[in-house]
Amino acid sequence: MCARFNLTYPTALVLRALAEGYRHGFDLMDVTGLASGTVYPLLRRLEALGLVAARWEAEDAAHREGRPARRYYQLSAEGAAVLADASRKFTGLDAGLRSPGSARPDPV
Amino acid sequence: MHTAPRLIALAARLVPSAARAEWKREWTAEVLHRRASLERRGAFGWTARLDLALRILGALPDALAMRRIATRWDDMEAGLFTARPVRTLGACAVLAVAAAVLTVGFTAIASSGASAPGILAVAAVSIGTGLLLASVEAAAGVLTGVPATPIWTRPASAARRHDRDATLVALLGAAEGLALTLAASRWPPTSGAERILSKGLGSGAFAFHAGVSAALAILLALRLRRAPAG
Numbered sequence: 001m002c003a004r005f006n007l008t009y010p011t012a013l014v015l016r017a018l019a020e021g022y023r024h025g026f027d028l029m030d031v032t033g034l035a036s037g038t039v040y041p042l043l044r045r046l047e048a049l050g051l052v053a054a055r056w057e058a059e060d061a062a063h064r065e066g067r068p069a070r071r072y073y074q075l076s077a078e079g080a081a082v083l084a085d086a087s088r089k090f091t092g093l094d095a096g097l098r099s100p101g102s103a104r105p106d107p108v
Numbered sequence: 109m110h111t112a113p114r115l116i117a118l119a120a121r122l123v124p125s126a127a128r129a130e131w132k133r134e135w136t137a138e139v140l141h142r143r144a145s146l147e148r149r150g151a152f153g154w155t156a157r158l159d160l161a162l163r164i165l166g167a168l169p170d171a172l173a174m175r176r177i178a179t180r181w182d183d184m185e186a187g188l189f190t191a192r193p194v195r196t197l198g199a200c201a202v203l204a205v206a207a208a209v210l211t212v213g214f215t216a217i218a219s220s221g222a223s224a225p226g227i228l229a230v231a232a233v234s235i236g237t238g239l240l241l242a243s244v245e246a247a248a249g250v251l252t253g254v255p256a257t258p259i260w261t262r263p264a265s266a267a268r269r270h271d272r273d274a275t276l277v278a279l280l281g282a283a284e285g286l287a288l289t290l291a292a293s294r295w296p297p298t299s300g301a302e303r304i305l306s307k308g309l310g311s312g313a314f315a316f317h318a319g320v321s322a323a324l325a326i327l328l329a330l331r332l333r334r335a336p337a338g
Binding site: 024025026029035036039040041048066067071 | 136138
């Protein structure tokens with residue numbers, strides 16, 4: 001899989017954050033420290049490559065909280081395999097994640 | 109924050125139409141959620157507002173990424189040829205004919221000695237070659253097919269886009285061949301350097317177009333071999 005695209009550190013960081021349970025775009029920005037102009041294009045590319053799957057959360061649950069439903073992202077099996085490669089390539093990947101601040105991982 | 113919906117709507121114009129509604133929905137939901145969360149905690153001061161504004165600016169590169177991915181040829185998987193074999197073959201055939209017309213035309217004119225291509229025709233060759241390169245890239249996209257898992261596009265609409273592109277490639281190739289042959293017959297060279305340059309470019313154009321036709325034929329043969337059964 002790594003041969004299909006250039007596995008960069010920001011990509012690895014996003015994959016790691018997804019594995020940690022952070023599933024929404026703005027939350028991924030919080031824990032990776034990457035800008036939205038980096039995170040979102042990465043997510044689109046990862047989704048196009050099948051490494052990440054995107055879904056909408058349940059409407060009724062969101063409306064109970066008085067907000068529109070958000071889109072969330074999850075690692076696919078292939079994405080988990082790429083993350084394993086990334087962990088070998090980029091040591092200290094966990095240290096690259098920031099303390100979440102307002103973001104918190106969603107129940108997986 | 110009243111500018112947030114406007115910024116998102118502006119960026120949304122770059123997103124392919126099939127994906128636009130969902131894309132706007134996603135960004136709007138994230139912005140509203142973030143704002144509501146900060147307001148609940150009493151933390152929506154100027155710093156937080158600035159941070160949110162900077163995040164919203166990321167909608168523009170995201171919209172560009174959406175467009176790039178929607179039209180990206182090298183991520184596509186097999187499918188179109190088996191779904192539209194006649195039309196795909198037709199596009200290749202017209203492109204090859206256009207290339208053949210160009211090479212035959214240039215060769216005939218260059219070898220006649222009567223009115224060899226002039227400097228304006230040389231310029232036309234350069235532009236025309238660029239057009240042909242673009243046509244070949246589009247044709248390669250036609251040959252390699254549509255995405256197996258299109259992002260927010262239905263397979264039917266993606267196939268229609270490729271049919272349209274195949275037709276456009278074929279017409280572009282034919283028009284380019286005709287235009288360059290006409291240009292080559294119009295202006296005689298005015299200096300020895302122009303004659304050398306025009307004959308050199310003529311030979312180069314011949315080799316290039318022959319190579320393109322061969323490459324397309326090989327690519328098509330490879331696609332035929334890799335087409336899935338059923």
